[in-house]
Amino acid sequence: MQKGIITLTSRPSIICGASVVGKKEMDGPLARCFDKYDLTDTFDMPTWEQSESEMQRIAFNTAMEKGGFKIHDIDAIFAGDLINQCISSGYGLANFDTQFFGLFGACSTMAESLVLGSMLVDSGKYSRVAAVTSSHNCSAERQFRFPLEYGGQRTPTAQWTVTGSAAVIIGEHSDLPYIAEVLPGRVCDKGINDSANMGAAMAPAAIDTLKRYFDESGKKPDDFSAIFTGDLGYEGSSILVDFLRSDGYDISRVHHDCGLMIYDRERQDVHAGGSGCGCCATVFAGHILPQLKEKKLKDILFIATGAMMNTASIQQGLTIPGIAHLARITVSEGDDGQNS
Amino acid sequence: MDKILDYIWAFAIGGGLCVIAQILIDKTKLTPARILVLYVVAGVILTGIGLYGPLVDFAGCGATVPLTGFGYSLAEGVKKAIDERGLIGALTGGLTATSAGVTAAMVFAWLAAVLFKGKPKG
Amino acid sequence: MNMDDKTYKKYVEKRATKSNLSADCARAFLIGGFICTLGQGLFDIYTMLGMSEDNVKALVPVSLVFLAALLTSLNVFDNIAKFAGAGTLVPITGFANAVVSPALDTKAEGFILGVGAKIFTVAGPVILYGTLASTIYGIILYVVRYF
Numbered sequence A: 001m002q003k004g005i006i007t008l009t010s011r012p013s014i015i016c017g018a019s020v021v022g023k024k025e026m027d028g029p030l031a032r033c034f035d036k037y038d039l040t041d042t043f044d045m046p047t048w049e050q051s052e053s054e055m056q057r058i059a060f061n062t063a064m065e066k067g068g069f070k071i072h073d074i075d076a077i078f079a080g081d082l083i084n085q086c087i088s089s090g091y092g093l094a095n096f097d098t099q100f101f102g103l104f105g106a107c108s109t110m111a112e113s114l115v116l117g118s119m120l121v122d123s124g125k126y127s128r129v130a131a132v133t134s135s136h137n138c139s140a141e142r143q144f145r146f147p148l149e150y151g152g153q154r155t156p157t158a159q160w161t162v163t164g165s166a167a168v169i170i171g172e173h174s175d176l177p178y179i180a181e182v183l184p185g186r187v188c189d190k191g192i193n194d195s196a197n198m199g200a201a202m203a204p205a206a207i208d209t210l211k212r213y214f215d216e217s218g219k220k221p222d223d224f225s226a227i228f229t230g231d232l233g234y235e236g237s238s239i240l241v242d243f244l245r246s247d248g249y250d251i252s253r254v255h256h257d258c259g260l261m262i263y264d265r266e267r268q269d270v271h272a273g274g275s276g277c278g279c280c281a282t283v284f285a286g287h288i289l290p291q292l293k294e295k296k297l298k299d300i301l302f303i304a305t306g307a308m309m310n311t312a313s314i315q316q317g318l319t320i321p322g323i324a325h326l327a328r329i330t331v332s333e334g335d336d337g338q339n340s
Numbered sequence B: 001m002d003k004i005l006d007y008i009w010a011f012a013i014g015g016g017l018c019v020i021a022q023i024l025i026d027k028t029k030l031t032p033a034r035i036l037v038l039y040v041v042a043g044v045i046l047t048g049i050g051l052y053g054p055l056v057d058f059a060g061c062g063a064t065v066p067l068t069g070f071g072y073s074l075a076e077g078v079k080k081a082i083d084e085r086g087l088i089g090a091l092t093g094g095l096t097a098t099s100a101g102v103t104a105a106m107v108f109a110w111l112a113a114v115l116f117k118g119k120p121k122g
Numbered sequence C: 001m002n003m004d005d006k007t008y009k010k011y012v013e014k015r016a017t018k019s020n021l022s023a024d025c026a027r028a029f030l031i032g033g034f035i036c037t038l039g040q041g042l043f044d045i046y047t048m049l050g051m052s053e054d055n056v057k058a059l060v061p062v063s064l065v066f067l068a069a070l071l072t073s074l075n076v077f078d079n080i081a082k083f084a085g086a087g088t089l090v091p092i093t094g095f096a097n098a099v100v101s102p103a104l105d106t107k108a109e110g111f112i113l114g115v116g117a118k119i120f121t122v123a124g125p126v127i128l129y130g131t132l133a134s135t136i137y138g139i140i141l142y143v144v145r146y147f
Helices: A048-067 A084-092 A109-122 A137-144 A198-217 A233-246 A277-293 A311-315 B002-027 B032-048 B052-059 B067-115 C005-015 C021-048 C053-073 C077-084 C092-105 C111-118 C124-146
Strands: A013-021 A076-080 A099-102 A128-135 A164-171 A178-183 A226-229 A255-257 A299-307 A322-330
Touching (some): A013 A048, A013 A277, A076 A084, A109 A128, A109 A299, A198 A299, A226 A233, A226 A277, A233 A255, B002 B032, B032 B052, B032 B067, B032 C124, C053 C092, C077 C092
Antiparallel strands (some): A128 A164, A178 A322, A299 A322
């Protein structure tokens, strides 16, 4: 039974990606990276859940446009979001004439979609698939926390759900970059039950996956141009760096967290940083992927984490299990260590 | 001069009650909802043991406007109703005394829902 | 991870960014104090207008509830509350906001199962436990007094 790193021998390509965001993301440092936006956050829809679905639809259509594809070019979509029973994906991607897989990996869903999609392309079952995820601050607040107009103070360790959606299209080996290896995560629960500190709940999963990756591959953190985590935020990122250091892997020089990149923590009142399925998805599609295409980044680890909780589990005081899926994305055609 | 003092005490006691809640928010894992419940129940108990009445006399709205004052109104209402109607007053007094505030909240909330819509935070 | 759950939890709590207690308290004191003083001002104005004490006592909370409801509807209450913390939470304004905000939020689910059913999702516990406590107090009072 295969339990470790899965090498994708055909090196599927990440052909293109597209990102859609809301106002706060457009106020942030990555504003010029995103393809589409709506400063009202509504995307002309009457409810926040529909706004989120609309973002997915726009993101997927934009990604197809950028790649010059029509819907019959896409064999399947792997999609997910945070809203109960993944309705944002179900509605957003309804009536597209292709096969659909709804996934839930909480905020790790973009990495989960990339892992599954690239494995199926590598196996030859599909020739081209899309990974689509979204989150919307308003629909998430409504579901997980308080009504939008409720006057509450957020604790400093809390994270801010990103309003955004991204779609990435993966195909058979052609244009760079390529997904060379994937390492699916294991659910890790270290007993954190504070939903206002999800970084701490998710960090153990990221530590587990990264440590397994380094142990098995024999690679060192500095072998990579960057290691991007999904949305550990300020709290989770420092926990991750600390623990991996004590395990002998110093990632501090190459580590970046999408939750810390998408907002300016000093200026934007987001506390510990961004989170949500749209967080690492939009940063990946808008910021990381273009740099890989331009070879500014050559070999990266993309590892997105998720906090697997819901409102009932939180109110019952249950602990929050975390998950972290990893994909190694490189611009190198084949042989490891050789940049094309 | 007396009036000015009234305002100063209303400010100080009202503000002070808020500070205690803020310390509970920052220093414990108590959620705001739990703190509000705590405040209302504390208001009832403090009134029952005769401590809150004098604070209301002293600080006026500084003691009645915070949620402990809601508890005070509930308890005072029950007391009055029991004096007038006997045991049934335990059931009628509380909500009768606080009905204006609670009903106002419901009416204004419903009107707000008809007329307005929530906006994204920030 | 070579760390047991308890140790990890302690480690996390120790390293977590802390709230700035003194600044939070100062803001809560100022805004909370201001709202109570405003209540006192309304109290005096209504009295001066010749209203009965009972009516004034009812009208002051109603006025503050109205103000909080209006500010909530205009999407400003949450911004004040972010600054004031317990300063807006503890006065009756916090109660009003807790009733109005779910009403606004659940409009999409309709006026019966949305607004109607969810209006007390946040403030309900306050009414339930306040009323419960006052009922128990009433029973005790009755027993002590008449037996």
